[in-house]
Amino acid sequence: MTKIDVQMVEDIAVGAALLGTGGGGDPYVGKLMAIQALQKNGPVELISVDDVPDDALVVPAAMMGAPTVLVEKIPSGKEIFKAFDSLQNYLGKEIFAVIPIEAGGLNSMIPITVAAEKKLPLVDVDGMGRAFPELQMVTFHLYGVSATPMVLADEKGNSLLLNTINNFWTESLARNATVVMGGSVMIAIYPMYGRDLKQAGIRKIVTYSAKIGRAIREARKNGEDPIEALLKATGGFALFKGKISDVQRRTTGGFVRGEAHIDGIDQYKGESMIIDFQNENLIARRNGKVVATVPDLICIVDAHTAAPITTEGLRYGQRVVVIGIPCDPKWRSEKGIATVGPRYFGYDVDYVPVEELIKG
């Protein structure tokens, strides 16, 4: 059994920020909260999905809304417990363990805080294996798990219990409520039983995040190439190396769409890459040809330090390496592609696995 300590939190924050594929927010505030909770309550127990009894209730804890709001209006720290307690009361059953909903800078940290404070174990699983912008974009959804009953809670003490007819309604109602509640709320969502989690979850994501973060940290410490270490830890492919030459952003329907243009350097000199993003990186085109698409992971990292760069943090002149990582096989199912494939995001592109695309 693994214990999550402060060092592991640091590693998870880096790894999950990478898996956030440009989205998922800056881990700084979430990390401080998690570390504070560990210092107060001791390490968190990380258990395997197989350690969750079939009839035990597990609940993902997450932040919903704009990371820009969260870094300004820091949580009270009590919202998430309000959300948890309300949901537990409503369901009339003890929550057995906390799970993360996505691997992202911020939402990898919130469940650790909850697990520490509630003295509950954290399950080594999540619903994305990366970050996505909408509530139905989880593998739980693919397996018919309902997002509701869910509870949204703000720092003022307001909480909202939602029961919806499907997960798309949950997304729409919860997103609008989030704005009214101040742009950043904590949520307890997708309550499910161990048997569902075993089927619908993406396994070992917490240890995977930690492994990535540790690989980067140790490579830096030992004076080795952190990019190499990162590729080794993820089984990912280096898609491009270059300098950001332009970033264009526009807002449509509450999501930031944009493009990052990268001019090649070193072995990619004379070539170009364009990354389409919509909060997260969605499509990578090298010299006009698609080399990776969502739901495979497209990560942009600093070329020297391998530090993940969020789409909000992209700026002219940065030296970056673009990495493609195959997504969890669950996403490559027909329903998976319909839910999070390039066409759902409005691109006239078919999904082809990254490992096939790079073969040319």
Add this chain to the structure above:
Amino acid sequence: MEYRIGIDVGGTNTDAVLVDENMNLVESIKVPTTKDVSTGIYEALHRVLEKSKVDRKNIKYAMLGTTHATNAIVERKRLCKTAIIRIGRPATEAIVPLVAWPKDLVEAVGNHYYLIAGGHEFDGREISPLDEEELRKIAREIKGKVESVAVVSVFSPVNNQHELRAREILQEVLGDIPISLSHEIGSIGLLERENATVLNAALVEVARTTASGFKEALAREGVTDAKVFLCQNDGTLMSIDYAMRYPILTIACGPTNSIRGAAFLSNLENALVLDVGGTTSDIGIIAQGFPRESSIAVEIGGVRTNFRMPDLISIGLGGGTIIREENGEVKIGPDSVGYRITEEAVVFGGKTVTATDIAVRLGLAEVGDKEKVKDLPLEFAQKAYQKMQELVEEAIDKIKTSKDPQPLILVGGGSIIVSDKINGVSQVVRPQNFGVANALGAAIAQVSGEVDRIYSLSEMSRDEALNNAKQLAINEAIKAGANPDSVNIVHVEDIPLAYLPGNAVRIRVKAAGNLL
């Protein structure tokens, strides 16, 4: 004829210039920077005035760019005991102030912090009403215990009402105590803005003694009719009153003075600027006449902050950088003879081979006695020069915004060590008086105003929001002392807020103009 004096403190030298009302350089001087900083400033002031012999009554402006504030933070000295009042409860309780600060710095400012109810949402609504009763209680409690107060309210860059009201109440109880308001210092990002505000509050005494010392020195020299300004790190000026309220903004004004001076001397509005000092070189970017700002959180004294800072890359190469051979490899620095270059460099009769000696040996620069370096092996000098060049080219490539070659302006006393042919550069410009570009940058600086707010585009169009922000920035510049007829918008940036419907957008605008 009217005159202005500009003084800039560098790591190695303190430079002073006197310019006339047409911005022509009348006189310049360099003196070694002293450990206490002030002595060097007064010496530079005295000597430039002596040399120029202008009637001191005709000096109308005096500008100082100094490292007093930076040094105080780094050395943890002379910092005020500061009370931190964070307005935002019940939000923000999850992370208390000063958590990620180095222990010795927390000790230096004291560990007095309070969280009270109030603050705003991203769209300007109140989170909760400001708890005025609690604020009065805190004010009575801290009376006599702290020398300075930092007030930070959630989303104050969007709505500053609670910070302004808090200042009124604190003044009622505490009287004339310096109060730093976060919305005037940093941008969105509570912890970073709070950190910057606390550092600012802790520096007010340093700013006061710096400013009054400078004023007294001017008076001693007979300069009694001058308006006095301190340089800030966006390349513009602050009045003394303003500087005493916002001393943190003086940090990193040296490089920005150089960049502004370089732009002025070369008449280029968009270029790369390389300022080669004695020990290190800074490379920055001039965009529309102003230094490009960094968009990421910047650490100062071990603390994460988010107030405006210039975007710079520093390299360990200067005129005094020591060049040696180790295991058959040429090694560049990182150590330097610094201000002792005129004693230690070979061309000046010393024994240490420096970057300057290499440049003279290769006939690229003429300083000191070139006879003295004629025994330096040519091959060694060429190898060393090649490495120096690579250092510069890499830094230039890193900071550039596009692949198109851009002009490079070379300034600083050490710039003789850089060649005229650099990859990625369209032309190398070596303006006259390049050695005192920093002090000139101080002398010719303008005043500015800035806004950083979130606008909801459900209530107005993007153009309306941009226009509103521009007008606010112009008003700020005029408030800071700019001539309204000369104010221009020099920077506009808008970033949409991710994951939120309603199309909220964060807009930052800066305006600048000539001194009235």
